[in-house]
């Protein structure tokens with residue numbers, strides 16, 4: 730298995746991007762340039778690190794052994810590495826076929842479905858649910874696991890429909906967010922609501938901490 734994906738990072742367990750505990754893979758590289766994107770660090774195609782599909786499949790297997798409920802692929806723009814992502818999802822699917830639990834695949838893309846060519850659409854064949862659409866800063870939302878109101882959550886399999894249909898219109902008072910620290914770098918996992926990052930800046934400032942280097946400011 731020689732396919733390699735350029736990724737920003739991975740994390741397990743993530744509980745703010747889909748139901749349950751999930752392995753999340755953030756793919757590196759995005760040319761869509763959404764205004765207000767909170768992940769500017771994922772834009773350069775030559776940033777991040779290269780990971781083989783074998784390594785990523787091993788991470789997924791390990792997460793499954795630890796009780797993962799699903800896999801989330803976000804970015805960056807996952808479909809800008811369509812062939813290698815398809816190889817990874819195929820390998821991840823082989824792992825989930827071996828276990829006697831239902832494990833779902835959630836894929837985020839900044840594209841709308843009608844923008845996708847056959848190659849990119851084919852990647853989504855193994856996704857149980859897809860969140861489509863650019864982040865639009867002028868369309869804030871409380872919809873769970875979405876960054877803006879235009880983004881559509883579309884179940885594509887029977888498992889996806891069963892597990893996600895109840896979340897399509899779900900707008901909890903508090904959206905799920907997770908903060909993890911790796912080395913000296915904290916990072917926010919999830920889809921922060923309008924004002925959350927500004928409030929975080931202010932809160933940190935109020936206790937004497939100045940944030941100088943963020944992924945949401947150029």
Ligand code: SF4
Nearest residue numbers: 759762763766805839
């Ligand atoms: S929000 Fe997503 S699709 Fe938009 S620029 Fe950022 S990484 Fe790319």
